[in-house]
Amino acid sequence: MLSQQLVYWAYGVGGFGALCVYFGLPKEGRPERRGLFVLLLAVTLGGLVLLFDRLLGESANRFVFSILALLGVGGAVRVVTHPRPVYSALYFILVVLSTAALIIYVGAEFLGVALVIVYAGAILVTYVFVIMLSQQSTEATESRFASVLDYDRSAREPVWAVLAGFILMATVAAIIVKRDWSDWDEVSAAAMTEKNTLELGKMLMTEFAISVELAGVLLMVAMIGAIAVAKKRIPHASDAVESPPRGEVGKTVDPF
Protein backbone atom coordinates (compact mmCIF):
# COMPACT_ATOMS: atom_id res chain seq x y z
CA MET A 1 0.00 0.00 0.00
CA LEU A 2 2.19 2.77 -1.29
CA SER A 3 -0.07 5.76 -0.73
CA GLN A 4 -0.71 4.87 2.92
CA GLN A 5 3.04 4.62 3.44
CA LEU A 6 3.46 8.06 1.88
CA VAL A 7 0.86 9.47 4.26
CA TYR A 8 2.93 8.23 7.21
CA TRP A 9 6.02 9.74 5.63
CA ALA A 10 4.24 13.06 5.32
CA TYR A 11 3.15 12.97 8.98
CA GLY A 12 6.65 12.01 10.11
CA VAL A 13 8.35 14.75 8.12
CA GLY A 14 5.76 17.21 9.41
CA GLY A 15 6.43 16.18 13.02
CA PHE A 16 10.18 16.60 12.69
CA GLY A 17 9.65 19.91 10.93
CA ALA A 18 7.42 21.11 13.76
CA LEU A 19 10.10 20.23 16.34
CA CYS A 20 12.72 21.92 14.19
CA VAL A 21 10.77 25.18 13.91
CA TYR A 22 9.89 25.08 17.61
CA PHE A 23 13.52 24.79 18.69
CA GLY A 24 14.60 27.32 16.09
CA LEU A 25 12.20 30.01 17.22
CA PRO A 26 13.84 32.59 19.44
CA LYS A 27 12.48 32.53 22.98
CA GLU A 28 13.61 34.64 25.87
CA GLY A 29 14.75 32.69 28.88
CA ARG A 30 15.19 29.40 27.05
CA PRO A 31 18.68 28.16 26.36
CA GLU A 32 19.42 28.31 22.68
CA ARG A 33 19.76 24.88 21.13
CA ARG A 34 21.46 25.60 17.87
CA GLY A 35 22.88 22.10 17.40
CA LEU A 36 19.48 20.50 17.96
CA PHE A 37 17.91 22.90 15.49
CA VAL A 38 20.48 22.11 12.79
CA LEU A 39 20.13 18.37 13.44
CA LEU A 40 16.33 18.47 13.24
CA LEU A 41 16.49 20.62 10.11
CA ALA A 42 18.82 18.08 8.49
CA VAL A 43 16.52 15.19 9.46
CA THR A 44 13.44 17.04 8.14
CA LEU A 45 15.05 17.97 4.84
CA GLY A 46 16.39 14.44 4.43
CA GLY A 47 12.92 13.01 4.99
CA LEU A 48 11.60 15.47 2.46
CA VAL A 49 14.17 14.31 -0.10
CA LEU A 50 13.12 10.70 0.43
CA LEU A 51 9.46 11.69 0.10
CA PHE A 52 10.15 13.48 -3.19
CA ASP A 53 12.22 10.52 -4.33
CA ARG A 54 9.24 8.21 -3.87
CA LEU A 55 6.83 10.67 -5.46
CA LEU A 56 8.93 11.49 -8.48
CA GLY A 57 9.95 7.89 -9.10
CA GLU A 58 12.39 7.43 -11.93
CA SER A 59 11.92 10.78 -13.61
CA ALA A 60 15.16 12.04 -15.06
CA ASN A 61 15.88 15.29 -13.26
CA ARG A 62 14.55 14.61 -9.82
CA PHE A 63 17.81 15.70 -8.19
CA VAL A 64 17.49 19.24 -9.51
CA PHE A 65 13.90 19.35 -8.34
CA SER A 66 14.81 18.10 -4.87
CA ILE A 67 17.67 20.55 -4.46
CA LEU A 68 15.50 23.52 -5.45
CA ALA A 69 12.74 22.33 -3.12
CA LEU A 70 15.20 21.97 -0.23
CA LEU A 71 16.59 25.45 -0.81
CA GLY A 72 13.10 26.90 -0.77
CA VAL A 73 11.90 25.05 2.32
CA GLY A 74 15.12 25.65 4.26
CA GLY A 75 15.01 29.34 3.39
CA ALA A 76 11.39 29.54 4.54
CA VAL A 77 12.31 27.92 7.88
CA ARG A 78 15.02 30.51 8.38
CA VAL A 79 12.68 33.38 7.48
CA VAL A 80 10.33 32.22 10.23
CA THR A 81 13.03 31.54 12.83
CA HIS A 82 15.71 34.18 12.28
CA PRO A 83 15.73 36.83 15.02
CA ARG A 84 16.91 39.67 12.77
CA PRO A 85 14.38 41.06 10.30
CA VAL A 86 17.01 42.03 7.71
CA TYR A 87 18.23 38.44 7.53
CA SER A 88 14.64 37.24 7.32
CA ALA A 89 14.20 39.45 4.26
CA LEU A 90 17.41 38.13 2.70
CA TYR A 91 16.35 34.52 3.30
CA PHE A 92 13.03 35.39 1.72
CA ILE A 93 14.95 36.29 -1.46
CA LEU A 94 16.34 32.74 -1.38
CA VAL A 95 12.81 31.37 -1.12
CA VAL A 96 11.65 33.52 -4.03
CA LEU A 97 14.57 32.60 -6.26
CA SER A 98 14.28 28.87 -5.63
CA THR A 99 10.52 28.95 -6.11
CA ALA A 100 10.96 30.85 -9.36
CA ALA A 101 13.56 28.32 -10.52
CA LEU A 102 11.20 25.48 -9.62
CA ILE A 103 8.35 27.07 -11.55
CA ILE A 104 10.55 27.76 -14.58
CA TYR A 105 11.82 24.19 -14.33
CA VAL A 106 8.34 22.71 -14.69
CA GLY A 107 7.61 24.96 -17.65
CA ALA A 108 5.94 28.13 -16.35
CA GLU A 109 8.62 30.47 -17.67
CA PHE A 110 6.71 33.73 -17.70
CA LEU A 111 5.38 33.35 -14.18
CA GLY A 112 8.83 32.45 -12.87
CA VAL A 113 10.48 35.51 -14.42
CA ALA A 114 7.63 37.73 -13.25
CA LEU A 115 8.12 36.30 -9.76
CA VAL A 116 11.78 37.30 -9.73
CA ILE A 117 11.06 40.79 -11.05
CA VAL A 118 8.08 41.57 -8.85
CA TYR A 119 9.13 39.83 -5.63
CA ALA A 120 12.91 39.91 -5.53
CA GLY A 121 13.04 43.18 -7.42
CA ALA A 122 10.21 45.32 -6.13
CA ILE A 123 8.55 43.92 -3.02
CA LEU A 124 11.77 42.96 -1.26
CA VAL A 125 13.26 46.39 -1.88
CA THR A 126 10.18 47.90 -0.23
CA TYR A 127 10.56 45.59 2.75
CA VAL A 128 14.24 46.33 3.23
CA PHE A 129 13.47 50.03 2.88
CA VAL A 130 10.86 49.87 5.63
CA ILE A 131 13.21 47.85 7.84
CA MET A 132 15.89 50.48 7.42
CA LEU A 133 13.36 53.24 8.04
CA SER A 134 12.27 51.78 11.35
CA GLN A 135 15.62 50.66 12.65
CA GLN A 136 15.92 51.28 16.36
CA SER A 137 18.84 51.56 18.66
CA THR A 138 18.91 49.11 21.53
CA GLU A 139 20.57 49.09 24.88
CA ALA A 140 23.56 46.80 25.16
CA THR A 141 22.95 43.49 26.90
CA GLU A 142 25.05 40.42 27.53
CA SER A 143 22.81 38.22 25.39
CA ARG A 144 24.02 36.59 22.24
CA PHE A 145 21.64 38.67 20.17
CA ALA A 146 22.75 41.85 21.87
CA SER A 147 21.60 44.14 19.11
CA VAL A 148 18.33 42.28 18.57
CA LEU A 149 15.20 43.92 19.91
CA ASP A 150 13.39 42.20 22.73
CA TYR A 151 10.27 41.49 20.70
CA ASP A 152 12.38 39.76 18.06
CA ARG A 153 14.09 37.75 20.77
CA SER A 154 10.95 36.14 22.13
CA ALA A 155 8.29 34.50 20.02
CA ARG A 156 4.63 34.71 20.97
CA GLU A 157 3.00 31.36 21.90
CA PRO A 158 5.42 29.22 19.86
CA VAL A 159 3.86 25.88 20.84
CA TRP A 160 0.35 26.69 19.67
CA ALA A 161 1.50 28.48 16.55
CA VAL A 162 3.75 25.58 15.50
CA LEU A 163 0.96 23.09 16.23
CA ALA A 164 -1.57 25.08 14.19
CA GLY A 165 0.73 25.59 11.22
CA PHE A 166 2.07 22.07 11.05
CA ILE A 167 -1.25 20.31 11.59
CA LEU A 168 -2.58 22.33 8.67
CA MET A 169 0.48 21.45 6.59
CA ALA A 170 0.45 17.73 7.43
CA THR A 171 -3.26 17.43 6.73
CA VAL A 172 -2.99 19.08 3.33
CA ALA A 173 0.12 17.07 2.41
CA ALA A 174 -1.52 13.80 3.51
CA ILE A 175 -4.60 14.50 1.40
CA ILE A 176 -2.39 15.32 -1.60
CA VAL A 177 -0.29 12.15 -1.36
CA LYS A 178 -3.26 9.91 -0.55
CA ARG A 179 -5.16 10.76 -3.70
CA ASP A 180 -4.40 8.76 -6.80
CA TRP A 181 -3.15 11.32 -9.31
CA SER A 182 -2.34 8.79 -12.01
CA ASP A 183 -5.07 10.22 -14.24
CA TRP A 184 -3.23 13.49 -14.82
CA ASP A 185 -2.72 14.59 -18.36
CA GLU A 186 1.01 14.41 -18.91
CA VAL A 187 0.82 14.91 -22.66
CA SER A 188 -1.07 18.18 -22.59
CA ALA A 189 1.01 19.35 -19.63
CA ALA A 190 4.12 18.81 -21.73
CA ALA A 191 2.52 20.58 -24.68
CA MET A 192 1.62 23.47 -22.39
CA THR A 193 5.24 24.34 -21.77
CA GLU A 194 5.94 25.17 -25.40
CA LYS A 195 5.39 28.82 -26.31
CA ASN A 196 4.37 29.37 -22.73
CA THR A 197 4.63 33.15 -22.78
CA LEU A 198 2.87 33.51 -26.11
CA GLU A 199 -0.06 31.37 -25.04
CA LEU A 200 -0.27 33.10 -21.69
CA GLY A 201 -0.35 36.51 -23.34
CA LYS A 202 -3.09 35.43 -25.73
CA MET A 203 -5.11 34.10 -22.83
CA LEU A 204 -4.67 37.25 -20.75
CA MET A 205 -5.67 39.52 -23.62
CA THR A 206 -8.73 37.55 -24.72
CA GLU A 207 -10.31 35.44 -22.00
CA PHE A 208 -9.11 37.45 -19.01
CA ALA A 209 -9.03 40.94 -20.53
CA ILE A 210 -11.47 42.43 -18.01
CA SER A 211 -9.55 40.87 -15.13
CA VAL A 212 -6.34 42.47 -16.37
CA GLU A 213 -8.03 45.88 -16.45
CA LEU A 214 -9.41 45.32 -12.96
CA ALA A 215 -5.94 44.36 -11.72
CA GLY A 216 -4.59 47.63 -13.10
CA VAL A 217 -7.35 49.61 -11.36
CA LEU A 218 -6.65 47.72 -8.13
CA LEU A 219 -2.95 48.58 -8.28
CA MET A 220 -3.75 52.26 -8.77
CA VAL A 221 -6.25 52.27 -5.90
CA ALA A 222 -3.66 50.58 -3.68
CA MET A 223 -1.06 53.19 -4.62
CA ILE A 224 -3.41 56.07 -3.75
CA GLY A 225 -4.39 54.32 -0.53
CA ALA A 226 -0.80 53.74 0.50
CA ILE A 227 0.05 57.40 -0.07
CA ALA A 228 -2.99 58.51 1.92
CA VAL A 229 -2.23 56.16 4.80
CA ALA A 230 1.49 56.84 5.11
CA LYS A 231 1.37 60.60 4.51
CA LYS A 232 3.14 62.44 7.27
CA ARG A 233 1.53 65.45 8.91
CA ILE A 234 4.14 68.14 8.76
CA PRO A 235 4.07 70.15 11.97
CA HIS A 236 4.64 73.85 11.57
CA ALA A 237 7.15 75.58 13.78
CA SER A 238 4.52 77.83 15.32
CA ASP A 239 2.46 74.82 16.47
CA ALA A 240 4.71 74.21 19.42
CA VAL A 241 4.50 77.80 20.70
CA GLU A 242 0.78 78.32 20.55
CA SER A 243 -2.06 76.54 18.87
CA PRO A 244 -3.33 78.94 16.25
CA PRO A 245 -6.89 78.90 14.96
CA ARG A 246 -7.34 76.22 12.36
CA GLY A 247 -7.64 76.92 8.70
CA GLU A 248 -5.00 79.58 8.34
CA VAL A 249 -2.86 78.86 5.35
CA GLY A 250 0.71 77.95 6.21
CA LYS A 251 0.14 77.40 9.89
CA THR A 252 -1.73 74.13 10.19
CA VAL A 253 -1.69 71.36 7.64
CA ASP A 254 -4.87 69.35 7.90
CA PRO A 255 -4.49 66.32 5.63
CA PHE A 256 -8.20 65.56 5.30
Add this chain to the structure above:
Amino acid sequence: MAHPTSLMIIGAILFGLGATGFLTRRNMIVMFLCTEIMFQGVLVNLVGMGMMHGNLEGQVLGIFVLVIAAVEAGLGLAIVVMMYRRRGTLDAESWRQMRG
Protein backbone atom coordinates in the same frame (compact mmCIF):
# COMPACT_ATOMS: atom_id res chain seq x y z
CA MET B 1 9.00 16.22 -16.18
CA ALA B 2 8.40 16.43 -12.50
CA HIS B 3 5.15 15.24 -11.11
CA PRO B 4 2.81 18.07 -10.03
CA THR B 5 2.12 16.30 -6.73
CA SER B 6 5.56 17.36 -5.53
CA LEU B 7 4.80 20.96 -6.44
CA MET B 8 1.59 20.81 -4.43
CA ILE B 9 3.45 19.43 -1.42
CA ILE B 10 5.98 22.26 -1.62
CA GLY B 11 3.06 24.66 -1.77
CA ALA B 12 1.52 23.10 1.34
CA ILE B 13 4.85 23.29 3.21
CA LEU B 14 5.41 26.94 2.34
CA PHE B 15 1.86 27.83 3.32
CA GLY B 16 2.14 26.04 6.68
CA LEU B 17 5.48 27.64 7.48
CA GLY B 18 4.12 31.06 6.60
CA ALA B 19 1.07 30.51 8.81
CA THR B 20 3.30 29.44 11.72
CA GLY B 21 5.49 32.49 11.34
CA PHE B 22 2.54 34.85 11.06
CA LEU B 23 1.08 33.49 14.29
CA THR B 24 4.26 33.45 16.31
CA ARG B 25 6.49 36.36 15.29
CA ARG B 26 5.98 39.72 16.97
CA ASN B 27 7.78 42.00 14.56
CA MET B 28 5.14 43.38 12.20
CA ILE B 29 7.50 43.44 9.19
CA VAL B 30 8.38 39.77 9.68
CA MET B 31 4.68 38.97 10.02
CA PHE B 32 4.10 40.50 6.60
CA LEU B 33 7.08 38.59 5.19
CA CYS B 34 5.42 35.40 6.41
CA THR B 35 2.22 36.28 4.53
CA GLU B 36 4.38 36.64 1.43
CA ILE B 37 5.66 33.10 2.02
CA MET B 38 2.04 31.97 2.15
CA PHE B 39 1.47 33.70 -1.20
CA GLN B 40 4.45 31.79 -2.61
CA GLY B 41 2.91 28.52 -1.45
CA VAL B 42 -0.40 29.34 -3.12
CA LEU B 43 1.40 30.30 -6.31
CA VAL B 44 3.38 27.05 -6.48
CA ASN B 45 0.16 25.17 -5.79
CA LEU B 46 -1.64 26.97 -8.62
CA VAL B 47 1.11 26.09 -11.10
CA GLY B 48 0.92 22.44 -10.00
CA MET B 49 -2.85 22.36 -10.35
CA GLY B 50 -2.61 23.97 -13.77
CA MET B 51 -0.15 21.30 -14.87
CA MET B 52 -2.54 18.66 -13.60
CA HIS B 53 -5.35 19.98 -15.76
CA GLY B 54 -3.10 20.53 -18.74
CA ASN B 55 -4.01 24.16 -19.36
CA LEU B 56 -2.68 27.61 -18.56
CA GLU B 57 -5.47 28.86 -16.32
CA GLY B 58 -3.48 28.06 -13.20
CA GLN B 59 -0.64 30.28 -14.35
CA VAL B 60 -3.02 33.11 -15.26
CA LEU B 61 -4.48 32.90 -11.77
CA GLY B 62 -0.91 32.91 -10.47
CA ILE B 63 -0.28 36.24 -12.20
CA PHE B 64 -3.30 37.71 -10.45
CA VAL B 65 -2.02 36.33 -7.14
CA LEU B 66 1.21 38.21 -7.89
CA VAL B 67 -0.79 41.42 -8.40
CA ILE B 68 -2.62 40.93 -5.11
CA ALA B 69 0.69 40.24 -3.36
CA ALA B 70 2.12 43.52 -4.66
CA VAL B 71 -0.99 45.40 -3.52
CA GLU B 72 -0.83 43.76 -0.11
CA ALA B 73 2.84 44.58 0.31
CA GLY B 74 2.31 48.22 -0.57
CA LEU B 75 -0.72 48.81 1.64
CA GLY B 76 0.51 46.59 4.48
CA LEU B 77 3.85 48.34 4.69
CA ALA B 78 2.14 51.74 4.61
CA ILE B 79 0.05 50.65 7.59
CA VAL B 80 3.17 49.30 9.34
CA VAL B 81 4.95 52.64 8.85
CA MET B 82 1.93 54.47 10.26
CA MET B 83 1.72 52.17 13.28
CA TYR B 84 5.45 52.56 13.86
CA ARG B 85 5.02 56.34 13.95
CA ARG B 86 2.21 56.03 16.47
CA ARG B 87 3.94 53.74 18.95
CA GLY B 88 7.62 54.02 18.13
CA THR B 89 7.97 50.25 18.01
CA LEU B 90 7.27 47.45 15.56
CA ASP B 91 6.06 45.09 18.28
CA ALA B 92 2.61 43.76 17.43
CA GLU B 93 1.99 43.22 21.14
CA SER B 94 1.98 46.99 21.69
CA TRP B 95 -1.42 47.00 20.00
CA ARG B 96 -2.91 44.30 22.19
CA GLN B 97 -5.49 46.68 23.60
CA MET B 98 -7.29 46.24 20.26
CA ARG B 99 -8.29 42.74 21.37
CA GLY B 100 -12.00 42.39 21.98
